[in-house]
């Protein structure tokens with residue numbers, strides 16, 4: 222049997238953490254043959270709640286779960302980490318300015334980047350879920366100079382999955398009939414779901430929706446982009462199980478690869494492809510093979526898509542400049 226994989230989850234006592242931990246422990250993250258050890262990081266006030274979740278994990282008697290440790294110190298939590306899921310973040314509260322939000326998150330993601338740099342395993346993979354996810358990932362990456370930059374990623378897989386679900390609804394297709402969906406840019410309402418390069422049962426997705434640009438612009442994109450707000454409105458709480466599920470999908474694809482002929486969406490450090498400034502953490506269509514991802518090259522970007530791509534990238538550049546100004550990167 223394999224030796225266990227160390228999975229560190231931050232914000233473990235939060236609602237995404239609660240939906241995520243049981244799926245990791247059940248084998249959904251790394252497959253049915255890979256034992257896991259969970260390392261939970263929380264702020265001191267939430268350690269007790271994390272202990273409660275750990276009690277429940279114990280009570281599931283998961284065959285693959287070989288241990289749970291709880292920390293309030295990042296250095297300890299990331300020691301030996303193979304998979305780091307950075308879920309805990311400082312949410313924007315009423316009246317909070319963007320600079321305050323970025324600064325508060327700098328105080329979280331800078332020490333976490335340093336701790337990953339100091340103690341992570343050589344194969345570490347990092348996924349940032351906590352918002353503003355792309356820029357939080359950039360902050361952590363900037364403080365981990367000894368870790369290859371490409372190991373730092375942020376989650377747009379939930380947007381990707383939402384884009385598939387909405388397209389399936391519109392076309393009456395099954396989710397499995399939809400391939401080559403991509404999310405470009407920031408994990409924020411500006412993100413751009415690309416139908417021009419997507420397929421429904423092998424047919425071009427934009428053509429499959431009748432080449433209806435009004436629907437694309439006025440319904441599809443806002444529905445996908447504002448889905449989080451719609452869920453808060455309906456549920457009275459933000460999406461948690463679907464976010465956890467997308468985090469599982471992101472890592473699972475990074476480990477197992479993308480199916481032949483298909484791709485996925487990951488926010489990754491840009492190499493300058495498609496004119497996205499090098500270094501910012503932006504979502505691209507990527508293929509994954511042997512645990513390495515590559516940006517899909519040569520895709521068609523019509524004028525409408527280019528305009529949307531420019532807007533979401535401009536937002537990311539603005540966030541990067543703001544954290545630079547604050548001395549966080």
Ligand code: NDP
Nearest residue numbers: 231232234235236237262263267309310312351352460464
């Ligand atoms: P959640 O578990 O609901 O959310 C955690 C983070 O995920 C938030 O930043 C949230 O962003 C983000 N997120 C990303 N995508 C989504 C999505 N689609 N839907 C919902 N959220 C999304 O937050 P809780 O407040 O329940 O829990 C956070 C926990 O983190 C707390 O227990 C807190 O103590 C802990 N924490 C831990 C830290 C640490 O380990 N060092 C540091 C800071 C906090 P958004 O706010 O925009 O919804």
